[in-house]
Amino acid sequence: MALDIIQLTSRGEEEDPPSPRSEYAGEWGRSVIIPKQNYYSYVEVFPQQTMALKAFTLCMRLGSALPLKDTILFEYRTKKRDELAIWRMKSGRYGVYIGGKAAYFRLPEMTSLLSHMCFVWDSLTGQTYTYWNGHRSMMTKLQEGYTLEARGRVILGQDADGFDSKLGGFDWHQSFAGEITDVNMWDHVVSQRRVSALADSGAVERGNVINWDTVKLQAKGKHAMVIAKCAGA
Numbered sequence: 639m640a641l642d643i644i645q646l647t648s649r650g651e652e653e654d655p656p657s658p659r660s661e662y663a664g665e666w667g668r669s670v671i672i673p674k675q676n677y678y679s680y681v682e683v684f685p686q687q688t689m690a691l692k693a694f695t696l697c698m699r700l701g702s703a704l705p706l707k708d709t710i711l712f713e714y715r716t717k718k719r720d721e722l723a724i725w726r727m728k729s730g731r732y733g734v735y736i737g738g739k740a741a742y743f744r745l746p747e748m749t750s751l752l753s754h755m756c757f758v759w760d761s762l763t764g765q766t767y768t769y770w771n772g773h774r775s776m777m778t779k780l781q782e783g784y785t786l787e788a789r790g791r792v793i794l795g796q797d798a799d800g801f802d803s804k805l806g807g808f809d810w811h812q813s814f815a816g817e818i819t820d821v822n823m824w825d826h827v828v829s830q831r832r833v834s835a836l837a838d839s840g841a842v843e844r845g846n847v848i849n850w851d852t853v854k855l856q857a858k859g860k861h862a863m864v865i866a867k868c869a870g871a
């Protein structure tokens with residue numbers, strides 16, 4: 639009888655499942671630019687796999703000159719509610735909202751220097767934590783056993799309080815202004831070693847739910863732009 643051998647790394651972790659790979663090592667591709675807060679501009683992201691997830695790792699690079707207020711950083715909204723939302727709160731904390739429940743993290747303040755942030759959740763254990771420039775936060779528990787509901791929409795730049803035929807119910811004060819790039823989302827927990835490599839721009843992996851190299855982006859409103867990668871020397 640053949641024995642199944644689980645490959646362990648030197649850290650004792652199981653090997654990560656393969657991710658799509660990018661030819662753009664160390665480059666972040668397109669950027670979402672929103673120069674100022676506004677009532678209606680946003681960029682819709684069209685995930686490449688279902689958002690009915692039991693686990694995720696969501697990473698992105700952000701920079702903003704906004705003062706500390708309640709600002710939406712990422713929203714996945716169904717008709718019912720926000721299934722997944724990431725907030726920078728005026729209290730200085732960051733909020734991870736999953737299916738109507740929240741976990742909070744105190745992290746460095748967002749500045750105009752791009753910071754690499756990741757948000758990790760695993761339904762099996764409820765373990766929820768974040769990374770700031772490759773450094774892991776404390777862990778907490780949120781929504782153990784839960785599955786994100788499908789049939790929602792992902793947007794950057796606004797918090798939609800309504801979603802009938804179209805997204806709406808935006809609030810100027812909650813809108814994001816700044817730059818968001820390098821957004822990748824996986825349907826599993828990505829290891830600390832790989833998140834650190836991603837933060838250092840040394841990794842070529844891209845998300846299998848959102849792959850920033852190939853995902854369809856659609857800007858709405860005159861203040862939200864998607865700009866192509868700038869060619870360097």
Ligand code: CA
Pocket residue numbers: 797798799807808809812
């Ligand atoms: Ca709102």
